[in-house]
Amino acid sequence: MTVIVVTGTGTEIGKTVVTAAVAALAVAEGRSVAVVKPAQTGVGPHEAGDVDEVRRLAGPVTGVELGRFPEPLAPATAARRAGLAPVTPDAVAEEAGKLAAEHDLVLIEGAGGLLVRFDEAGATLADVAGLLGAPVLVVVPAGLGTLNTTALTAEALRARGLDQLGVVVGSWPGRPDLAARCNLADLPEAAGAPLLGAVPEGAGALAPAAFRERAGQWLAPRLGGGWDAEAFGSAVG
Template structure:
């Protein structure tokens, strides 16, 4: 697939765990994988960030890269301004991803929060980096009530920018899904115009890494190097 941009309909919805699962499944399929975290916020200089978490869960075979780090858990533009640090331009993200793509089969570019979170004062976003890369965008969405609106808005923003929406993955599928979550399995593809490509069980990030790697392909569709079937999953939870 080359480069895939992993975004979300919001923050704290499982993007890093989904990115880790895709990386693990791709490695298991014999692909070489890199993960790029353009802007890491809310993490101290000596703390492990999201890219390191992908390596921990998916395995040391993943190449991890991070471009900038800001101490406060805010949008990159705001965090950079408050810290008195330089912002990050989409062109820098694209250049870094292209360099990784020259040496890897798959590069996963994990954004910060949602698609239109600002990276700089000019209002440039992850969508601008995806445009420069001509890369498809995978959207991670929550399972429950409210996700249809945010998924539809994200899909509309991608279409308005003529960007390819690869599909959606539910970032944290509950062990006992409520009515809204079950109905959303069918409704998410309908409102977004894109296929459902996986559902990662809630709490998967807390698994032992070996167990995580063994299970990851079963959470993702073949398009993401997995064995998961949307039809079978929907039938189970209908």
């Protein structure tokens, strides 16, 4: 896989930390990595954004941000209110293609969920994945309600003929409740794709060296780690 699109079933569920973990494992393997944030919202001109956070945690990766809009809104709305041109799927795909020619892995981290609008025409991250023919990694929350949003995202991917790489829990609680524990077994069925990891809550607050050292414990071999869904489920069950 040269390009992976990282989306979520909502906002503030751990997409950036998961992206950083995937990047860290690839860098540890000696692979060159680029991270693309098509539209960064809710961040001022001189503030650190998601790409900066990935670089801080993962190490030496190329970071590209195509659009920045100050209000914490959907990209289309934030661009309109800022009086700025929106980011288009064609622009994202073009940039990703250039980066893929120079890097072993390109990670594209979306804003919010799969169908959040980029522009007034209704373009979304799903269009980016379609243009690139790239698999989509879906980051999900652990608890009650996640099965529905996971299934809806999976249905949207299938309707567009897009490949779902798998699902990662973006913030696994230190004290998981019954719903979270049961969801470990139910998420693959809801997604129609494998569970590929569970990143512990607070992982993004770790020192970079500790983050990189532990990332392999959170993600499955398909993402470069050694995490095992069955063993993890038995341990927390």
